[in-house]
Amino acid sequence: MTVGERPSLPAVWQRVTRVHLGAGAAAAALAEARPGRTLLVLDARQPALLDLVAPVLRATGTSVVRLDPGACDLETSIELAERLRDNDRVVAAGGGSVMDAAALARLFAAAPDTPGRIRLGGGRPGLIHGAATPSGPHRGLIAVPTTVGTAAEVSAAATVLLDGRRKLVMHPLLAADVAALDPAATRTLPRSAVREGALEAVLRVCNGYLSRPVGHCPPTADSEARDLLRDLVRATVAERPAQDIAELSVRTILGFAMVGRDTFAGKVWYLANELSSATGVRKMQATVAVVPAVWSRVLNGDTRFGEADRLLDGWAAIRAAHHELPHDPVQGIIALARSWGVTPVFPTGPAPAALAARAVRAWGAGLPMLDGFSTHELTGLYAEALQGVLK
Numbered sequence: 001m002t003v004g005e006r007p008s009l010p011a012v013w014q015r016v017t018r019v020h021l022g023a024g025a026a027a028a029a030l031a032e033a034r035p036g037r038t039l040l041v042l043d044a045r046q047p048a049l050l051d052l053v054a055p056v057l058r059a060t061g062t063s064v065v066r067l068d069p070g071a072c073d074l075e076t077s078i079e080l081a082e083r084l085r086d087n088d089r090v091v092a093a094g095g096g097s098v099m100d101a102a103a104l105a106r107l108f109a110a111a112p113d114t115p116g117r118i119r120l121g122g123g124r125p126g127l128i129h130g131a132a133t134p135s136g137p138h139r140g141l142i143a144v145p146t147t148v149g150t151a152a153e154v155s156a157a158a159t160v161l162l163d164g165r166r167k168l169v170m171h172p173l174l175a176a177d178v179a180a181l182d183p184a185a186t187r188t189l190p191r192s193a194v195r196e197g198a199l200e201a202v203l204r205v206c207n208g209y210l211s212r213p214v215g216h217c218p219p220t221a222d223s224e225a226r227d228l229l230r231d232l233v234r235a236t237v238a239e240r241p242a243q244d245i246a247e248l249s250v251r252t253i254l255g256f257a258m259v260g261r262d263t264f265a266g267k268v269w270y271l272a273n274e275l276s277s278a279t280g281v282r283k284m285q286a287t288v289a290v291v292p293a294v295w296s297r298v299l300n301g302d303t304r305f306g307e308a309d310r311l312l313d314g315w316a317a318i319r320a321a322h323h324e325l326p327h328d329p330v331q332g333i334i335a336l337a338r339s340w341g342v343t344p345v346f347p348t349g350p351a352p353a354a355l356a357a358r359a360v361r362a363w364g365a366g367l368p369m370l371d372g373f374s375t376h377e378l379t380g381l382y383a384e385a386l387q388g389v390l391k
Contacts, residue, residue, distance in 0.1 A: 015254045016172065017154040020180045021247060026093075026144045029180035030056045033142065036088030037061035041080065041102045043094030044068050046146060052184055053093050053144060063087070069097035073161040078115055080105035089140030092176075093185070096150035099143050100158035103174040106141050110134035110173060118160060118167055126270070126362030127369065130171030143176035146185045148246040149197025151204070151253045153179035159273075165362070166277050181250065186242035194245055195340035196284050198236040201249040202318070203287060205229055207266025208258065209314050210298060210306025217260030225257040226317035234321035236340070263368075267305055268294050270363040270370055271378070275385065278350045278358060285344035288337040292330045293384040299330065304372060352382035 020029045042049045044066035092102035111134040143153035156175040159166045209225045235244045276286035298306045315329040325332045356378035364370035
């Protein structure tokens with residue numbers, strides 16, 4: 001070790017989800033489950049889902065709940081948890097909101113004190129860790145995603161809406177035991193939704209990649225991250241089936257690329273979360289507004305958001321799959337988002353100072369996500385984001 005070099009801390013990387021891939025994946029995942037009572041949670045906006053997961057109806061005592069993904073909040077998961085206590089497992093088929101609601105219900109059923117912890121503090125803190133040792137038994141969780149990009153089916157984190165604010169809950173029980181990536185579940189997904197999901201996966205990789213690893217990060221981890229960026233963009237530009245994007249998206253969570261990453265390195269997510277919640281725009285619309293402002297600061301040397309050389313390396317991997325994009329990452333991400341149809345249109349909403357105050361209250365002031373950022377600094381960032389940088 002050279003003088004001044006920091007010792008490399010060991011990295012911890014553990015994933016528990018068993019993934020079924022390809023045609024018939026949903027039926028195969030359901031068929032391998034042990035017999036028992038099943039709570040089937042379906043996206044109410046997708047009536048055809050019932051046919052896809054019909055094999056689960058052969059299980060003893062199956063009951064069906066249909067959720068409106070636009071109305072899922074803390075109370076939704078509390079009610080599901082009550083129903084889940086009389087069942088052996090929950091099967092969730094739908095998008096990220098439906099899968100998150102079911103995953104949270106599983107956690108609530110095993111750790112009944114968790115909703116109280118989420119309510120505590122109102123708008124602060126934005127991050128909630130579930131009980132280290134749940135007091136009750138946990139039920140099985142099988143996820144059948146109908147969207148791409150969120151990777152909610154394999155993530156140990158879920159968002160929950162409380163009084164108009166999204167909070168981030170983290171616990172191992174939130175990751176599904178089994179996930180089925182079945183092309184039948186995403187066959188009718190609009191191409192615009194596939195592109196938006198792909199962009200979400202791309203930016204998730206970038207969020208982890210931009211900062212120096214905090215633990216041991218083997219060269220293969222960075223190499224896989226760059227490969228994922230290239231492959232996600234290449235598959236999307238080539239209009240590959242949604243199934244291909246879904247499989248790449250899952251690798252952004254399960255793959256070796258995550259080894260040694262700082263869990264809270266992706267400042268973009270927390271900033272975009274407040275912008276989305278306050279204005280009512282979709283999560284990715286808020287994200288693509290915030291990213292150029294954040295990346296500009298990275299290139300100008302603000303290492304709290306990431307390292308300039310790593311941003312340039314990551315962007316080079318993206319351009320390797322899409323040569324028409326500008327060399328400059330800031331202008332490049334604006335062009336990529338526009339070409340994929342993800343452009344923010346903000347209604348009249350809170351002032352940048354109000355957004356900054358929300359963000360600091362939820363994620364800063366001692367919390368690891370935005371610790372060290374002042375309200376003044378974030379006011380300037382939000383002002384830049386709201387200037388319509390994609391217009």
